[in-house]
Amino acid sequence: MVLWQDELSSGLRQARALAADPSGPWLSLPQEDQPAVAAARERFPFLVPTGYADLIDWNDPGDPLRQLLMPTAAEDSPDGSLDTSGEALSTIVPGLQHKYEQTAVFLLTEACAGHCRYCFRRRLMSRDVMTKETIEDLEAAVAYVAAHPEVENVLLSGGDPMICSTRRLERLFEALSPIRHLWQLRISTKLPAFLPSRFSTDPALLALLHRLRTRFQIVVQCHFDHPREITPAAERAIEALRESGCLLTAQIPLMKGVNADVDVLTELFKRLHRLGVLPQYLFHPRPVQHATHFQLPLLDGLALVEAVRRRCNGPVKRFRYILTHADGKLELVGQLPGRDGELVCRWHQVRRGITREGLHLAQITPETTWLQQ
């Protein structure tokens, strides 16, 4: 049995080997693209998980999973922002964010098993950005949560928090357990897709989650991008998490070139639902610096969502189509007949200190890809 830690480190070796392979995807890039691609890789390292690499057609530049992981010349564009959802505004101490009243976010690590080129937190892993935003002082973060009775849940994020050792996660859970007003822990992870062995080769993790279920509701927010990621190993990971007593939800980033397709998204939501991963959010692509080529117009996204919903039954179509704004989460609802220049949105969550609620009418054109404040 290959342990998850070994698989994780072999991903690094594999990324280097792929880059050096004369018949591989790098050296077969068009000559004119090579400097831009090399610069993109220098900024935000190429990292591909071991098993996941086998899912990719490296010879097809249009392959969705290749687009997800492989730098392209399009990353040369400096458009966009490295903090599209205003995380700096909600940072209390490094690694602790408090944007929405009920939720404290802990950024546990900047490490991931693979680097998604569209990542909205790519600043954490980028070589050209000097930032240290992960938790250094766990005691201070826990004390903050203890002093804020409105905080009902802690969301573990990163990077990928499931990369942390089981022992580290256990220490964190032990520190949070005495806080009576906390009843829920949420964990955002892409490891069921990127590194399913995390959940099949570490019985201590599953035992820990199983033990914790009597103290917290544990929600594992699974990040999947494409139905091809739902391999037998990913299915076993999902099953193991469910058997440990976790509630599983699906958070899907919508990305041009990866999954902005009605067949792909429909299959993704349906297959995940069937495995017990309940639909939560579909995120509209953000204007992330060096990743704006993944964006698409809001109206295209809405048309796509409507088409997906038409094909899904009630439980599967429960996901919300969300634009995560610096001021909060806006649910993108649709357009009223005869009001082409307007988009109806609903404030789903708002940043603390902001008084916005209910419906919001945004002025848009067919080309609008994002809503400014």
Ligand code: SF4
């Ligand atoms: S797994 Fe998540 S945090 Fe890591 S690179 Fe991908 S999107 Fe970013």
